[in-house]
Amino acid sequence: TPVVGVLALQGDVREHLVALAASDAVARPVRRPEELAEIDGLVIPGGESTTISKLAHLFGLMEPLRARVRDGLPVYGTCAGLIMLADKILDPRSGQETIGGIDMIVRRNAFGRQNESFEAAVDVRGVEGEPVEGVFIRAPWVESVGAEVEVLAEYEGHIVAVRQGDALATSFHPELTGDHRIHALFVDMVRARGASGSL
Numbered sequence: 795t796p797v798v799g800v801l802a803l804q805g806d807v808r809e810h811l812v813a814l815a816a817s818d819a820v821a822r823p824v825r826r827p828e829e830l831a832e833i834d835g836l837v838i839p840g841g842e843s844t845t846i847s848k849l850a851h852l853f854g855l856m857e858p859l860r861a862r863v864r865d866g867l868p869v870y871g872t873c874a875g876l877i878m879l880a881d882k883i884l885d886p887r888s889g890q891e892t893i894g895g896i897d898m899i900v901r902r903n904a905f906g907r908q909n910e911s912f913e914a915a916v917d918v919r920g921v922e923g924e925p926v927e928g929v930f931i932r933a934p935w936v937e938s939v940g941a942e943v944e945v946l947a948e949y950e951g952h953i954v955a956v957r958q959g960d961a962l963a964t965s966f967h968p969e970l971t972g973d974h975r976i977h978a979l980f981v982d983m984v985r986a987r988g989a990s991g992s993l
């Protein structure tokens with residue numbers, strides 16, 4: 795059974811732990827650099843990307859996170875987590891840094907004030923059956939992607955789910971619905987990586 799961590803600095807950590815446990819993974823919070831060595835995959839939750847960035851520095855996690863992701867640790871980011879996985883933010887707050895790992899440029903709070911939070915059915919490539927119920931909360935969208943990035947979903951012409959290698963990201967929050975298909979997809983990615991002999 796793969797061990798999947800949830801970066802537990804800020805954000806909706808508990809909901810991800812529950813969704814992962816329901817998807818056949820051993821789920822555990824990660825706060826210290828040492829804990830990064832003990833996981834086969836990592837989820838970066840939604841919350842506030844500027845705060846997560848600040849706390850990652852404060853806890854000495856930023857460089858270890860970058861190193862693990864560079865080495866191919868499977869990662870999944872939702873919303874603020876998607877922003878953390880972007881190689882570039884279009885409109886970063888001063889000092890805001892990312893872990894990176896996905897060759898994309900993201901726009902924070904992209905869906906705008908009148909529509910800061912909403913739900914919409916989203917068709918996600920690789921997820922069988924009904925569309926996913928996308929919960930968008932002050933969500934980013936992906937402005938552009940590099941050649942290595944696979945676009946998994948768009949909403950109203952904007953990219954809201956992507957994958958590059960073993961890095962997955964969504965603008966929306968599957969952990970807030972009872973539907974664990976995207977977490978199951980991620981756990982499958984973690985398992986596949988393990989089967990290729992790297993665990």
Ligand code: GLN
Nearest residue numbers: 840841842843873874932
């Ligand atoms: N707007 C937040 C940010 O920029 C993301 C919101 C969320 O994670 N729900 O980090």
